[in-house]
Amino acid sequence: MAGEVRSVSQAFAVLRLLADNAPMTLSDIGRSLGLGASSCFNLLGTLVAEGAVVRDAPGKRYRLSDGWAQAGLLRDxxxxxxxxxxxxxxxxxxxxxxxxxxxxxxxxxxxxxxxxxxxxxxxxxxxxxxxxxxxxxxxxxxxxxxxxxxxxxxxxxxxxxxxxxxxxxxxxxxxxxxxxxxxxxxxxxxxxxxxxxxxxxxxxxxxxxxxxxxxxxxxxxxxxxxxxxxxxxxxxxxxxxx
The missing domain is CATH 3.30.450.40 (GAF domain)
Incomplete structure (x- = not known):
């Protein structure tokens, strides 16, 4: 696709992964998507800042925010x-x-x-x-x-x-x-x-x-x-x- 922005595609890949799984650690997400630790950390930080993803303190796991999860936009x-x-x-x-x-x-x-x-x-x-x-x-x-x-x-x-x-x-x-x-x-x-x-x-x-x-x-x-x-x-x- 002309003009496709790789970081945006990667962000949606993270969101889809979290929509289909229980809360995951940064290393779990990076391993599942083939992302380096630094890239994965930056993507998750941006998604947290935008309110799409939440970081749970116990175990430092990431999950979709309640609003995104309840909307079901990423789920079939x-x-x-x-x-x-x-x-x-x-x-x-x-x-x-x-x-x-x-x-x-x-x-x-x-x-x-x-x-x-x-x-x-x-x-x-x-x-x-x-x-x-x-x-x-x-x-x-x-x-x-x-x-x-x-x-x-x-x-x-x-x-x-x-x-x-x-x-x-x-x-x-x-x-x-x-x-x-x-x-x-x-x-x-x-x-x-x-x-x-x-x-x-x-x-x-x-x-x-x-x-x-x-x-x-x-x-x-x-x-x-x-x-x-x-x-x-x-x-x-x-x-x-x-």
Whole structure:
């Protein structure tokens, strides 16, 4: 998004996190969102000064102020329960499959927002920064969401055009991959979004504004293993939608 201010996006990520959790310490918040201690402290200090967040003296934990919590502006009850249910399942999936898992939400007409992620314990692994955003048409997630939503060729083309691909890809190939994703139930990005990283994605049934992803290093799996991982991701997405 042109003109997007990173600190504002990070502040909303903090607010969303606190809306979905019990009071948290500064270190808990920083670890969950991938923020450094100094940045996290400054963000929380600003949010406290603005009255959106309160710091409870016992344990020095932060929570939403009563006004923000009662307004419910950052909450979607069904979505919150789904995310809460998925977090431990994503962690087990990431460990069992040796991948980095992500849960993405359609945040606007143009953007996706990372609402949860889980990493394996591998020494060399892919890290996702909590709260990050990417173009709606980007990556395997963009393909999977297009396959699930079937918005029409013109809209798929609009989403595709807004992406800065690290590895060139023709729209005809992208559109064909969306069609494959619609049949298979999962999409694959073979390093077009981030060179050297392959990502699979499966939209959550009945909630096509949410999508799960699994990222791994290119060349680390056979074609059969990639297919098996995609099918496992579809099963996880079905659990989320159930």
């Amino acid at each position: 009850g069904d979505a919150r329960r789904m995310v809460d249910r998925l977090r431990p399942l994503m962690m087990r999936f990431a460990q069992a499959q040796g991948v980095t898992a992500g849960l993405w939400q359609v945040a606007s007409r143009d953007r996706l927002h990372l609402v949860a992620h889980a990493e394996s314990n591998a020494v060399l692994r892919i890290h996702l920064a909590q709260g990050q955003r990417q173009p709606l048409g980007g990556g395997a997630v963009g393909r999977a969401i297009a396959a699930a939503q079937a918005p029409g060729a013109e809209e798929v083309a609009r989403r595709f055009a807004a992406v800065r691909w690290e590895k060139p890809i023709a729209f005809a190939d992208y559109a064909a991959q969306v069609e494959v994703a619609a049949r298979a139930g999962f999409a694959l990005d073979e390093g077009y979004t981030h060179i050297g990283i392959w990502t699979l994605a499966a939209a959550v049934p009945q909630r096509s504004d949410y999508c799960l992803s699994a990222s791994f290093f290119a060349g680390s799996r056979t074609a059969a293993e990639v297919t098996a991982l995609g099918q496992a991701l579809v099963a996880l997405a079905e659990t989320a939608g159930g």
